[in-house]
Amino acid sequence: MFGLSAFSPALLGRYLVVGLFNTAASYAFYCALLYAGVAYPLASLGSLLGGIFLSFVTLGRYVFVSRLRGRFSRFLMVWGGLYFLNIGLLNVLIGVGFNPYIAGIVAAPPTIGLAFLLQRFVVFPPAAETPGAESASLNSDNAA
Template identity: 35%
Template sequence: MKIFSHAIDVTFIRFVLIGLLNTAFGVGVYCLFVYLGIPYRVAVLLSTILGVLFNFKTIGTFVFRNTKNRLIFKFVAAYVIVYFINIGLIHLLLELSDLNEYIAGIIVTPIVAIASFVLQKRFVFN
């Protein structure tokens, strides 16, 4: 089973477009929490929780054309995995560079987005 095939052209494009909206929401919330003095691990956790609620409907409805609410549990499980990928990558960047938490969070976003797409396509909305 291929992740990327001819059919993904449209699905992946929709994912990217909706992902831009979802990413703006998630990164904005993350940056707000860091600005408020919340440690980055907690900021990622809180922005992920809020993002899951926002993203479930947008991704399910507009990307995968699926409105089954019962998939929320698989969606949450995928986001738990994405959370740990996100934390691990931010931690790695902070340890290996002089980057701050804002820039590290923004830099890892494309990698986290690809991981999220693969999990959503294969595990949640397959």
């Protein structure tokens, strides 16, 4: 179906670096809103919404090198599903005795891995497996 290029070390590396950047930027936005006097529930909401949009753009453009038009609803559905899956995993881990902090650490790697797969193959599927196909597709789209 898809070749090994769908899992290249460079792609995985970009995914992790962009994910760290997005997390730091979302947290910085949350802090800036708090500093500006916004109540923490609204600051958290603003940070979440900003983080979702930032992640969509940065993952689509810089990680998966894909056009963005028509993909945002899939992105939201994938992250909605991942949220509920993560909550279920946390519930199981806490139920067998993990404290919530450790459960969050244990649940993160499988959630991150599944997020990569779903974004790679559902939200931003690879172009045809020919060299240059993705960049040619981007050049012809030119817009988000």
